[in-house]
Amino acid sequence: MLSHFHNFAKSQNFLIGASLVRISIALLLLYHYLIHYFQRYFLWSDSGVNVYEPKEAAFSLYNFNNSLAYFDLIYHLGIIVTIIYLLGYKGRIISIINYIFYFSLYNRTVHISDGGDNLLIICMLFLLFANTTAYFSLDAKKHQERLKANKTSFFKDISMIFHNFAVLACIIQLCVVYFFSGGSFK
Amino acid sequence: MLKSKGRTIILKSLIIFLAILLIFHFCITTLHSGPINPISVKFKPFTDKYVDNFFRQSWHLFAPEPLTNNYTMFVQVKLRNNNTESEWYNITDPLVRANNDSVFTPYNRMLRVGLGYINSYNLGVTDVLTVKIMNKSLEKSDDTSRYDELAEITQSEVEKVLYRYASSYAKKIYDEKDIDKIRILINSTEAVPYSKRNDKEYQPEENFTTLEWKELNNNVVAFP
Numbered sequence: 001m002l003s004h005f006h007n008f009a010k011s012q013n014f015l016i017g018a019s020l021v022r023i024s025i026a027l028l029l030l031y032h033y034l035i036h037y038f039q040r041y042f043l044w045s046d047s048g049v050n051v052y053e054p055k056e057a058a059f060s061l062y063n064f065n066n067s068l069a070y071f072d073l074i075y076h077l078g079i080i081v082t083i084i085y086l087l088g089y090k091g092r093i094i095s096i097i098n099y100i101f102y103f104s105l106y107n108r109t110v111h112i113s114d115g116g117d118n119l120l121i122i123c124m125l126f127l128l129f130a131n132t133t134a135y136f137s138l139d140a141k142k143h144q145e146r147l148k149a150n151k152t153s154f155f156k157d158i159s160m161i162f163h164n165f166a167v168l169a170c171i172i173q174l175c176v177v178y179f180f181s182g183g184s185f186k
Numbered sequence: 187m188l189k190s191k192g193r194t195i196i197l198k199s200l201i202i203f204l205a206i207l208l209i210f211h212f213c214i215t216t217l218h219s220g221p222i223n224p225i226s227v228k229f230k231p232f233t234d235k236y237v238d239n240f241f242r243q244s245w246h247l248f249a250p251e252p253l254t255n256n257y258t259m260f261v262q263v264k265l266r267n268n269n270t271e272s273e274w275y276n277i278t279d280p281l282v283r284a285n286n287d288s289v290f291t292p293y294n295r296m297l298r299v300g301l302g303y304i305n306s307y308n309l310g311v312t313d314v315l316t317v318k319i320m321n322k323s324l325e326k327s328d329d330t331s332r333y334d335e336l337a338e339i340t341q342s343e344v345e346k347v348l349y350r351y352a353s354s355y356a357k358k359i360y361d362e363k364d365i366d367k368i369r370i371l372i373n374s375t376e377a378v379p380y381s382k383r384n385d386k387e388y389q390p391e392e393n394f395t396t397l398e399w400k401e402l403n404n405n406v407v408a409f410p
Binding site for chain 1: 197200201204211212216221240241242243245295299347350351407409
């Protein structure tokens with residue numbers, strides 16, 4: 001059984017699914033950024049409804065300056081990074097940058113966010129370790145070329161192990177949500 | 187050969203390490219977000235610290251105790267000109283209607299931010315879980331001073347934000363220069379219980395809270 005698990009952890013699993021998740025998340029983030037475009041100052045800026053004390057507030061790129069121009073700069077950069085993430089360019093690096101931008105906005109969503117945002121930000125963190133650009137992306141060609149060459153390497157194995165555990169963590173997290181929200185009554 | 191064996195050991199160790207980490211992480215998550223029990227209360231300081239920045243989550247909203255009150259927020263403006271008082275403007279209902287008009291709408295979150303703060307103002311704390319824990323501790327002791335102290339601090343903080351919200355709305359209706367003061371009225375109406383859904387005579391309980399006149403907050407943008 002252990003050797004089965006070992007083989008499973010090293011092999012290429014969930015690559016199409018992870019790529020589809022990347023596209024879904026990117027579309028959701030874009031929707032989130034764009035649908036609130038004209039309400040952005042009110043909802044998230046220092047001139048908005050919430051009060052942010054820089055020393056007490058959770059990490060956010062928006063905390064470094066309270067001017068609306070700086071807020072706009074970070075907000076628009078966030079949109080651009082999300083579009084690159086959607087296109088699937090430079091997989092893990094863009095994933096990390098995209099996570100930092102959205103995490104910054106998420107930490108400013110006092111009384112605005114819901115369970116969906118909560119689940120999204122947790123899964124986005126797990127997916128930083130996953131390969132989400134193997135399919136339907138600008139990086140997909142590289143992945144196909146590597147597949148054709150059929151080369152295995154030590155670092156590729158490590159990468160796949162992290163990928164498989166990351167996807168597994170997302171699946172378990174989803175189970176936790178529905179188990180505790182619906183299944184575990186008093 | 188030796189190199190290959192060394193790599194296999196590293197890969198196997200990594201798999202074991204990640205498997206243990208995965209189990210550990212979800213044990214903590216389970217303690218943090220599961221139903222309250224003696225174990226989760228005992229480990230709360232550790233689990234709270236662990237989940238604090240990246241894994242904070244609460245799935246208590248769906249069940250078994252959904253919210254039981256509907257809140258409406260009104261704002262009244264005292265104008266500089268002749269010290270006249272405006273009518274009470276209902277902030278909540280137009281947002282509810284705008285939100286219900288379309289699936290794709292920004293008003294969902296606009297509405298949520300106001301109602302979230304009103305809910306915190308009435309609860310006296312910011313989350314439902316803390317209310318539960320406080321109520322459990324009150325069952326064991328009659329000393330309500332800690333609860334009252336926490337409620338007072340939270341209400342004072344939340345009140346500041348409610349006035350920002352109301353100031354923003356007032357700035358949408360009137361020119362900033364014309365506004366002298368504003369005040370807020372919160373209406374809390376009990377939801378009709380399921381067992382009374384067909385009872386046309388049933389009158390849900392209503393409560394009104396009027397907050398005092400305060401200066402307009404100039405540091406907030408006009409309501410979009």
